[in-house]
Amino acid sequence: MDSALQFPERGSISVVTPVYNGEASVAELCRRLEEVLPRVATHYEIILVNDGSRDRSWEVISELSSRLPTVRGLNLMRNYGQHNALLCGIRAAKYEVIVTMDDDLQHPPEEIPRLLARLEEGFDVVYGAPKTEQNGPMRAIASRITRLALRSAVGADVAKNVSAFRIFRTQLREAFAGYQTPFVSIDVLLTWATTRFGATTVPFQKRFSGSSNYTFVKLVRYALDMMTGFSTAPLQLASLIGFTCTLFGIGVLIYVFVRYCLEGSVPGFPFLASIIAIFSGAQLFAVGVIGEYLARMHFRSMKRPAYVVRATTLLHE
DSSP states (O other): OOGGGOOOOOSEEEEEEEESSOTTTHHHHHHHHHHHGGGTOSEEEEEEEEOSOSSSHHHHHHHHHHHOTTEEEEEESSOOOHHHHHHHHHHHOOSSEEEEOOSSSOSOGGGHHHHHHHHTTTOSEEEEEESSOOOOHHHHHHHHHHHHHHHHHHOHHHHTTOOSOEEEEGGGGGGGTTOOOSOOOHHHHHHTTOSOEEEEEEOOOOOSSSOOSOOHHHHHHHHHHHHHHHOSHHHHHHHHHHHHHHHHHHHHHHHHHHHHHHHSOOOOHHHHHHHHHHHHHHHHHHHHHHHHHHHHHHHHHTTOOSOOEEEEOOOOO
16 A cells, blocks of 8 residues: 555544345455554444345354454345445444445455545545446446436536445435435435535455346346436436427428328328327327336335344444
């Protein structure tokens, strides 16, 4: 690590990591965090949120918590998703700065001082943006779709640097303290509290073990949830398509009227069928978009929780 980043102890840090089938990597993650955090914080904690893992992740977390006084485990009732698990851990954090990172060691713990140094330049949120993407072509396409969706909710400047490796001031969580729906995007929620976002480039490493749990379909679904859950862009698009079709319909009406005046009739069933198909498609698209928003309202009216905790391990004082 760069000697320029070996600054004295500064404040306190909570590291929040959602764990899903991370049995093989979570112990190594804690070992490396235990080497880095004492150099940058007077007090620190490592919060591991088990998000319905199907392996022995919770047993490993429990063992780490009993052995390491700085490790705390939260075991969720089922798999709620990465952002829901993060929200749970963020609300449990007790120190002044929160770092979020994955459990697969693609986010190097040794880069936390770099994020912290950037945060102290006056930002409220700092992302660790990867130097190079290490995903396959389909995953890369899905990631671009997700970023486009995120732009509609948080703006282009924030979306271009979004990463699961982030650091922010704990006080920001007050902006979404009452948020309780199953559709969660930590990055969107952070924009409710501040506009002071920053980023720094960090090298991402290869996955310690296993493969990504985010498939192409899951990423696209997440993008759709984000657009309809936190943005009005789809409704605006539906309105634009409806307005365009209306103008097109007026143009067709003028065309038919002129031809009727000149020739007495307007032949052509295919032409008529095409017009009907265009308008029907536009109407179904608009109805579908409205239906997505109604579904979000329905689920929120049910007051489904973002997560439910089954068990916790005690943090040693």
